[in-house]
Amino acid sequence: MYRNSINERVRYETCLSLMLAAAVFGTFAITDYYLLGLTREYYLLVTMRIVVVSLCLILAFAIARWGSYSHRLWLRALPLWILATGIILIVPLRPESLSTQVTAVVLATMAFFLLIPNLLTVVTFASLFLSIGFVAAAVLFAEISAVDTLRIALLLMMTNVVGYCALLRLERLQRNQYSLLNEERDQNHQLLKEIAHRKSLEEQLRMVAERDELTGLNSRSHFMKRAKALLQSSRLEKMPFSFFMIDVDHFKSINDTWGHSHGDWVLTKIAEVCVHSLRPTDVIGRFGGEEFVVALPNTGPDDAQVVAERLKMKVAELPLKEDMSGLSLSVTIGIAMANTESVDLEALISQADQALYVGKRDGRNRVVMCRGGLGNG
Numbered sequence: 001m002y003r004n005s006i007n008e009r010v011r012y013e014t015c016l017s018l019m020l021a022a023a024v025f026g027t028f029a030i031t032d033y034y035l036l037g038l039t040r041e042y043y044l045l046v047t048m049r050i051v052v053v054s055l056c057l058i059l060a061f062a063i064a065r066w067g068s069y070s071h072r073l074w075l076r077a078l079p080l081w082i083l084a085t086g087i088i089l090i091v092p093l094r095p096e097s098l099s100t101q102v103t104a105v106v107l108a109t110m111a112f113f114l115l116i117p118n119l120l121t122v123v124t125f126a127s128l129f130l131s132i133g134f135v136a137a138a139v140l141f142a143e144i145s146a147v148d149t150l151r152i153a154l155l156l157m158m159t160n161v162v163g164y165c166a167l168l169r170l171e172r173l174q175r176n177q178y179s180l181l182n183e184e185r186d187q188n189h190q191l192l193k194e195i196a197h198r199k200s201l202e203e204q205l206r207m208v209a210e211r212d213e214l215t216g217l218n219s220r221s222h223f224m225k226r227a228k229a230l231l232q233s234s235r236l237e238k239m240p241f242s243f244f245m246i247d248v249d250h251f252k253s254i255n256d257t258w259g260h261s262h263g264d265w266v267l268t269k270i271a272e273v274c275v276h277s278l279r280p281t282d283v284i285g286r287f288g289g290e291e292f293v294v295a296l297p298n299t300g301p302d303d304a305q306v307v308a309e310r311l312k313m314k315v316a317e318l319p320l321k322e323d324m325s326g327l328s329l330s331v332t333i334g335i336a337m338a339n340t341e342s343v344d345l346e347a348l349i350s351q352a353d354q355a356l357y358v359g360k361r362d363g364r365n366r367v368v369m370c371r372g373g374l375g376n377g
Helices: 002-027 029-036 040-066 073-093 095-114 120-142 146-210 220-237 251-258 260-277 301-316 345-361
Strands: 241-248 283-288 291-297 331-337 367-369
Touching: 002 029, 002 040, 002 073, 002 146, 029 040, 040 073, 073 095, 073 120, 095 120, 095 146, 120 146, 146 220, 220 241, 220 283, 220 291, 220 345, 241 251, 241 260, 241 301, 241 345, 251 260, 260 283, 260 291, 260 301, 291 301, 301 331, 301 367, 331 345, 345 367
Parallel strands: 331 367
Antiparallel strands: 241 291, 241 331, 283 291
């Protein structure tokens, strides 16, 4: 995962490093000219430098297209081995410059470890190849003494050890940083999931508090809250406000005759009829048992009467279950009007309940408008 996360960045940095290394390696052809002139050794050096630079540029392009940090290791190792071979070949072509070449090898080794992004194992083998190859070339072509050989070998050994430890420490730090970052992301993800879960629970609790479990209508408490807000708004806008109290006729006999499951079914169907018969701006709730309440903003007495009659008719037209033959569904509706600013919701409920009582006393299945009390005076 770590390698995949840095793949694009390492690919870009590798290509850039190889192009810079090729440019630096090729630029030394100018120094070769001043030291050797137009000699056979110079032409060999220039040819070698051109080959190394060309191969590095080709490999930089290949790595940009196909090189992966964790795959095709040979493609990532090859540029280092080519550069190392080019540096080693300078020794037989310019043996007199061995002292400066030692410095170049030390710098190249550190560059392998720290400046050209690569896997630690790939860099280590390429650097060992450079160091061993350089010492061997120095012994064969520069004819250095055993003491000088030992000094150069120790210097390159220390360079490799320092470079190896530095890159190892850097990789560990980067991996630990990536691990910590992933851990933080996981914790944030878990926290987001926990927040989402809590919000879901809060929403469920809110739904339980605001909705009647059986009918899906507003619960009594939530209806009261919404209806009070609508009544207050109607007062401020000086608009008429109507209130229904709806009772299912003979509901106790329905439960006693067909059972509570059929009674619940009747309540849900009547609730659906009420929802479909009202406007989106109207608010309906289950008041308790077989009673429903409706708040109708911007609705005068005549309109309220029409709506109530239509609702009563729709309930009477409800198709019933086959085993409920002989039952005729009906509702009684009491209507109260808020015609004065002093009327509060509790007073409207009381008026509508009185009108409902009158309707049930007079035979049920009817709509009764409250004509007295606070509503109509």
